[in-house]
Amino acid sequence: MRGSGLETVLSAITQTGLVPRGAFLLSDEDQRGVLAGVRAIVLAGMAGRDGWSAFAASPEAADGADHPLDRWSRRLIEGLARDLGALALFPFGGPPFWPFQQWARRSEPVHPSPIGLLIHPRYGLWHSYRGALAFREALDVPELAAAPSPCDSCRERWCLNTCPVGAFSGGGYDVAACAGHLEGPAGEDCMDAGCRARRACPVGAEHAYGPGQASFTMRAFLWAREAAR
Numbered sequence: 001m002r003g004s005g006l007e008t009v010l011s012a013i014t015q016t017g018l019v020p021r022g023a024f025l026l027s028d029e030d031q032r033g034v035l036a037g038v039r040a041i042v043l044a045g046m047a048g049r050d051g052w053s054a055f056a057a058s059p060e061a062a063d064g065a066d067h068p069l070d071r072w073s074r075r076l077i078e079g080l081a082r083d084l085g086a087l088a089l090f091p092f093g094g095p096p097f098w099p100f101q102q103w104a105r106r107s108e109p110v111h112p113s114p115i116g117l118l119i120h121p122r123y124g125l126w127h128s129y130r131g132a133l134a135f136r137e138a139l140d141v142p143e144l145a146a147a148p149s150p151c152d153s154c155r156e157r158w159c160l161n162t163c164p165v166g167a168f169s170g171g172g173y174d175v176a177a178c179a180g181h182l183e184g185p186a187g188e189d190c191m192d193a194g195c196r197a198r199r200a201c202p203v204g205a206e207h208a209y210g211p212g213q214a215s216f217t218m219r220a221f222l223w224a225r226e227a228a229r
């Protein structure tokens with residue numbers, strides 16, 4: 001890598017408008033296939049509303065072509081990879097998919113919530129990943145301190161009891177029930193303000209996406225389903 005380690009990478013990510021989302025060192029076991037020889041991975045994404053304004057102001061957000069957020073992420077993260085001598089990896093574009101949620105758990109104190117999304121101690125369920133930079137050098141990644149999940153002390157489990165079609169009541173995520181609801185008139189609330197189950201969680205509620213960000217992610221979810229049909 002050209003630069004002086006992790007701090008350089010984190011600061012380069014921040015300068016693009018994305019949010020650095022932690023880093024981890026790979027084990028020998030991890031270093032297979034495309035990841036052969038990769039020693040460190042740094043994640044970039046959005047946290048609460050941070051990151052969204054950079055996308056909203058981008059040419060991709062306004063050009064009317066498909067997959068604006070993915071194209072924006074590619075442009076920024078591939079640019080960083082070129083500048084820093086890294087390999088760019090993305091959560092989209094599969095299957096197969098890179099295991100971003102597993103990588104995230106090695107990078108930041110995030111934990112799986114009962115609805116499948118990772119919960120962050122500060123941002124709650126309001127965060128996501130836009131890409132990763134893979135380095136052949138072992139960067140100076142600090143050890144991740146163990147931290148309890150906010151879900152451990154949440155007896156109410158609001159997230160499991162709020163979905164109007166019970167999409168999380170069977171232990172998994174009933175994607176068809178959710179999408180069916182979103183496509184009908186009763187789905188307007190989730191479509192405009194974001195997933196009701198996600199909004200029911202009190203952790204990081206002040207970081208909930210604003211209307212533009214929430215409705216964009218919900219529309220993107222439905223577009224992706226249509227494209228896969």
Ligand code: B12
Pocket residue numbers: 090091092097098099100101102103115116117118119125126127128129130172173175178195217218221224
């Ligand atoms: C496939 C996929 C989906 C599928 C889920 C399939 C399923 N039966 O659960 C669908 C299309 C339904 C989906 C939906 C959503 N997803 Co999704 N999804 C992915 C994706 C692209 C691949 C997952 C995978 O197969 N990984 C490979 C395996 C090996 O890795 P893994 O870490 O073990 O992955 C498992 C989990 O990720 C789980 N999973 C994936 N998405 C979801 C969503 C929910 C709600 C649940 C319960 C589980 C789940 O399924 C994987 C296989 O077991 C990941 C990105 C990525 N590359 O990881 C995003 C990802 C997991 N999704 C994400 C999000 C935010 C969503 C949505 C909430 C999008 C939105 N609207 O904002 C929606 C849920 C709709 C809603 N009600 O709001 C985020 C999660 C961030 C976080 N905080 O944890 C990710 C990481 C994408 C990102 N760019 O950040 N998703």
Ligand code: SF4
Pocket residue numbers: 113114115119150151152154156157158159160200201202203
């Ligand atoms: S409502 Fe409770 S159980 Fe559900 S995600 Fe939030 S803290 Fe975790």
Ligand code: SF4
Pocket residue numbers: 162163164165166167168177178179181182190194195196197198
């Ligand atoms: S988006 Fe609405 S219908 Fe879908 S899982 Fe969330 S609360 Fe349920």
